[in-house]
Amino acid sequence: MAEQEEWEGLRVEGPDGNSGVAWLSLHRPTRFNALDAVLFHSLPLAIAKLDGNPDVRVIVLTGSGAHFCAGIDLSTFAQIAGGGGGGGRRNQTKKKEKKLRRDVKELQSSFTAFEECRKPVIAAIHGACIGGGIDMITACDLRYCTKDASFSVKEVDLAITADLGTLQRLPRLIGHGNTMELALTGRKFTGSEAKSMGLVQDVYDSKAEMLAAVETLAKQIASKSPLAVVGTKAVLLKSRDLTVAQGLEYVALWNAAMLISQDLKTAIQAQNHKQSKPFFSKL
Template sequence: MAAERVWESVKVEGPDSAGVATLTLHRPSRFNALNPSLFQEIPAAIRALDMDPAVRVVILNAAGQHFCSGIDLSFFTTVVGSDASTCLGRQREKFRRDVKDMQDAFTAFEECRKPVIAAIHGACIGGGIDMVTACDLRYCTENANFSVKEVDVAITADLGTLQRLPKLIGHGSAMELALTGRHFSGPEAKSLGLVQGVLPSKTELDAYVQKIASQIAAKSPLAVMGTKAVLIKSRDMSVAQGLDYVGLWNAAMLVSEDLEEAALAKMQKRTPKFSKL
């Protein structure tokens, strides 16, 4: 079980009786700044939760005052200058591999078969936006503040924001935020389409996200998994390609015990009960 492992920089709880598990960023003294431990433990924890048949939905949240203050700059400087080779090409190749590993840490949220819902409070800066844009749903508090901050530290954002954010809020809005590095609020994030909802406080945010997660967890695990997979795949396809893909998906997955249970529950006017994934 995912919860049995002792983690250094994350905390894993659940799943609860509804099938909802929680992954918490747990470096509150550093405002959950992304360090080597987080980049290693985030994908490991997500993959463990993905493989746990009792888990149906994952909530991503954070301990302390802020969701994520971005990449720990002390870690970044060690990555840039970590290769002792005198060959410039080998130094650059080592850096490329390091960046790919960090990208993969967040891509793990997309690759997880179960939906991942981000609950954001306080600051969500730089690498924090890379992280939440890879999640499936996002909710935040009114006092949350966001910034695509990399341009202010002379970096081109390279962990997913420039690829995923335009898909969520549109090219022009993403361009403006990425070029200015300006801060924007929770309500503005909602108006842009980055988050699906804004709650007055962290307590209300946690309760609301738990409610949404439980609603999703009550549905057919196969249908939820398929819906996530098809939406992500179709995002980068033409409509015709997406239709072909979902046709093939349902040809493989449509006939299932879940379909039979959903039909029986409807006829019997009861809540369906689905098996673990």
């Protein structure tokens, strides 16, 4: 039986047996998994715990209830906009600006935790994925959705600029022009359109079908050498922000430190003996 743990606004399950797959679910179904201050606080803590668990090799991110994520809860907007201290009007404005910058940086770090997690994170999206939900999934490593999923970079309709990662990460997934159009209009787009643009890897008819397919994929990744999987994610993310020459230098340094491992010997032996499922050590 898979281990289950409750965080406020989150549910963590797994890994079950030797699968290596853990499930992290946004769990505010009555609020359509809107992101409040507590959830922003819980997310990086839960991810850090999963990252540190040697039995976890892949994390699947899902949403409970009818929708994946309705964006940032209005209560969180109110908390960010409030406060600022006393003093004159100019002094008060400066204090509010400093507080807002600190608050935004803290919220950004909650989603950056997905990238900083050594293990791959796969987002499985159904229903609505709006605003902050886009910020979150673009920080994940792979994304899949149902055909009834809908997406919206909604911040422009709230008179703000998306500031938790969408404008930085989405162009690298779907291109500058597509991002510009979606961010300026705030329009809703479908799962099939998300796939055609490259935001998601595949679209499924139902949530059950999607979760089954994602679980199969996650188990396939989890069966690989943890060192190789961690290295592949780290090098791809690092190379995203480097020139080709710099990326080649980085991977050379990485493999110089990591290549001589028991996993390499195990993989070679498995190939030589035509062994279908080699057993790799935990991180």
